[in-house]
Amino acid sequence: MSALTDPAQLADAVRATLVGVIDPEIRRPITDLGMVRSVEVTPGGAVDGGPLVTVGLDLTTQGCPLKDTLTKDITAAARTVEGVTDVRVAMGVMSPEQRTELRTMLRGGSPEPVIPFSLPTSLTKVYAIASGKGGVGKSSVTANLACAMAADGLRVGIVDADIYGFSIPRMLGVTRPPTKVDDMLLPPIAYDVKVVSIGMFVPAGQPVVWRGPMLHRALQQFLADVFWGDLDVLLLDLPPGTGDIAISVAQLLPSSELLVVTTPQVAAAEVAERAGSVALQTRQHVVGVLENMSWLVQPDGSRLELFGSGGGAVVAENLSRAMGAPVPLLGQVPLDMALREAGDEGMPIVLADPDSPSAVVLRSVARTLAARSRGLAGRSLGLSPVAH
Numbered sequence: 023m024s025a026l027t028d029p030a031q032l033a034d035a036v037r038a039t040l041v042g043v044i045d046p047e048i049r050r051p052i053t054d055l056g057m058v059r060s061v062e063v064t065p066g067g068a069v070d071g072g073p074l075v076t077v078g079l080d081l082t083t084q085g086c087p088l089k090d091t092l093t094k095d096i097t098a099a100a101r102t103v104e105g106v107t108d109v110r111v112a113m114g115v116m117s118p119e120q121r122t123e124l125r126t127m128l129r130g131g132s133p134e135p136v137i138p139f140s141l142p143t144s145l146t147k148v149y150a151i152a153s154g155k156g157g158v159g160k161s162s163v164t165a166n167l168a169c170a171m172a173a174d175g176l177r178v179g180i181v182d183a184d185i186y187g188f189s190i191p192r193m194l195g196v197t198r199p200p201t202k203v204d205d206m207l208l209p210p211i212a213y214d215v216k217v218v219s220i221g222m223f224v225p226a227g228q229p230v231v232w233r234g235p236m237l238h239r240a241l242q243q244f245l246a247d248v249f250w251g252d253l254d255v256l257l258l259d260l261p262p263g264t265g266d267i268a269i270s271v272a273q274l275l276p277s278s279e280l281l282v283v284t285t286p287q288v289a290a291a292e293v294a295e296r297a298g299s300v301a302l303q304t305r306q307h308v309v310g311v312l313e314n315m316s317w318l319v320q321p322d323g324s325r326l327e328l329f330g331s332g333g334g335a336v337v338a339e340n341l342s343r344a345m346g347a348p349v350p351l352l353g354q355v356p357l358d359m360a361l362r363e364a365g366d367e368g369m370p371i372v373l374a375d376p377d378s379p380s381a382v383v384l385r386s387v388a389r390t391l392a393a394r395s396r397g398l399a400g401r402s403l404g405l406s407p408v409a410h
Contacts, residue, residue: 027105029063029073036075036106037061039099046088047201047208048128049251052096055124057081059114068108075100075109080116082124082203089113118204125206128249135205135246139256139275146253148278149309149391150271152300154293156187156262159314160283162365163355163384164259165193170372170381170388172214176254179209181244182219183271184261185230185237191221195368199223200248207248213373218248234266241270255392264300272304279309281352281391284337286316291333298341298349308349309394311338312387316354319379328357352390353383 040061043052052058059078067074077096081089093111100109116124126133139146151167153160164180172178182190191197194215199222200207209216220230220240232240250256258278261267271278280301284294294311301308313334317325334351341349355361358380364371372381372388 029065032063032073032075032103032105033061035103036063036077036100039102040077040096043092043095043099046091047082047211048249049211052079052092055127056120057116059112070107072105072107075103075106076112077109078112078114080114080120082116082121082208083201084115087198087201121204125203128206128251137242137245137274138250139245139253140277144277146256147391147394148256148258148275150183150258150260150268150275150278150280150306151283152260152268152280152297153262153283154295154297155290158262158283158285158290158294159355160184160262161189161193161259162361162370163281163283163312163314164257165190165365166361166370166372166381166384167388167391168215168217168255168257169194169213169370170385171255171392173373173376174389174392176392177252178214179216179250179253179256180218181241181256181258182217182221183241183244183258183267185220185232185240185267187261188219188221188230190217190259191219192368193365193370196222205247209248209250212368213370216250216253218244237266238270241267242274245274262297264297268297268300269304272306276305279307281309282311282337282341283314284311284333285314285329286327286331286333287329288333288336290329291337294333295337295340298337299344302344307347308341308345309391310350310352310387311341312352313354315357318357325356353387355380355383 040058041051041053045052057080059080062076064074096111097109100106138144139148151160151164168178168180180190182188194212194217196210196212198210200209209218282294282298284291298308311334315329317327320326338349338351356379360375360378361371361380364374372384375381
């Protein structure tokens with residue numbers, strides 16, 4: 023096919039290719055987001071005498087951290103049009119009115135923040151990863167489950183709800199804060215997982231010293247003010263125990279389900295059981311128990327049970343009895359130095375070494391959770407009363 027020579031037709035052809043350019047933060051075409059201000063063609067304006075294509079792009083914010091990525095993607099898309107060799111991107115910034123329209127569009131027509139996962143129409147599976155005490159690997163489990171699900175093609179998000187002991191940004195290698203579009207936050211994306219944490223907003227080494235109402239408000243903002251898009255799964259990394267955040271999760275996300283993480287140690291298992299039993303009061307469902315640090319594989323292939331054995335099975339059995347419904351032991355993750363090292367380096371073990379023993383178990387649990395149907399709690403069944 024011969025190259026287009028009419029500037030108007032060439033501009034239309036270039037604009038058509040921009041439909042395939044996806045905003046790396048919002049994950050939607052830039053044409054749908056109203057970011058493409060103009061496409062202009064200057065005949066003979068290129069260095070080689072060909073047409074010069076100038077794409078006017080309005081960024082959501084002046085300091086958009088991914089503008090270089092957008093420039094590269096726009097240039098590559100425009101050059102697929104035959105005859106186009108010189109492309110320039112003229113950066114601008116959205117007006118307040120444009121940003122208002124964008125926020126309203128992303129919120130599904132609502133100008134005010136809402137928690138999309140609490141709506142009866144939501145199809146997102148929400149799992150709160152809980153533990154009775156700290157140090158059992160709850161955050162490692164959360165990060166690995168999220169990355170395993172994303173690697174399988176699911177759209178996944180993480181809320182680091184452990185306000186005092188946040189560690190998810192480190193484990194996912196996230197170093198930049200969310201992009202702010204007025205009162206809306208666009209979360210960073212690591213390994214195709216959207217993530218938000220209070221650790222993105224406080225200086226390194228500074229503690230968070232908040233009381234209950236502020237914790238509730240922070241969680242509410244993470245759920246409502248962040249643009250999550252259409253997620254298949256949302257994971258919440260809860261702080262250990264049964265405090266304010268656990269109660270707030272049940273209030274703000276009534277359809278959320280608990281995954282209890284424990285170690286084989288009897289003392290840890292007893293505390294984990296209490297963390298799971300809070301679901302009786304909050305009317306949540308416990309989806310299962312995951313036992314971490316179950317054993318250390320020795321050079322001869324034998325297993326050294328450093329923290330005892332059977333804790334996970336005991337927790338699952340006792341919770342099943344308390345709930346009056348089966349609470350399965352979903353898996354036992356061996357003690358693995360590589361798992362810890364991968365987390366410290368910002369690449370979870372399910373990605374760094376997917377065939378390692380710990381990664382195999384975590385990927386299996388991730389697929390079990392992903393395959394479950396979303397619960398009916400909080401959902402409209404579309405039933406109407408029948409008059410007699």
